[in-house]
Amino acid sequence: AQRVTQPEKLLSVFKGAPVELKCNYSYSGSPELFWYVQYSRQRLQLLLRHISRESIKGFTADLNKGETSFHLKKPFAQEEDSAMYYCALSRLSGYSTLTFGKGTMLLVSP
């Protein structure tokens, strides 16, 4: 069974501090991993996906197959980064729905 685990419900940091949102997954096969962000009661937006290897809004995430992790990182947090962050996975090719973690609320204080 596929599963995404985000161990932290809440992560509170000060502006300018580094941020790491943890995501671990279990999947028998080749997954595609995503990070979605949801600002207060707005739609979920795709932040990044591992296959594109992009850096969006200063966030990066590297897929570590050995540790089955896809942690989201940003070296210097900004107040506008405060939001819910969801890690998700799907199968790498062909039809597959998304399996989401429970999310981590990131609060960046001034």
Next chain:
Amino acid sequence: NAGVMQNPRHLVRRRGQEARLRCSPMKGHSHVYWYRQLPEEGLKFMVYLQKENIIDESGMPKERFSAEFPKEGPSILRIQQVVRGDSAAYFCASSPGTDSGNTIYFGEGSWLTVV
């Protein structure tokens, strides 16, 4: 492109009533997905539809829930005889196809409250 449009954004129903949630996919998208987010939980897949077809309903509760995506008009998620446990945010998403290269785009959600 207006994005995925969901309505109503907020819906209050008494126990036993019916709830209908609508989703208009992005222009050019023929694939629609419904997800449910219970309080303190992540999003859980419910159903995947293409025009006039249900492709995967493995996440749908066996009773009271149904979904359709007619040839014309929005996709509708219908919940009959609602109970308090149905209170949740229901998110619709759409994509142009099923290839993993196609990102799915979410709507802003419909918040159902059962009183």
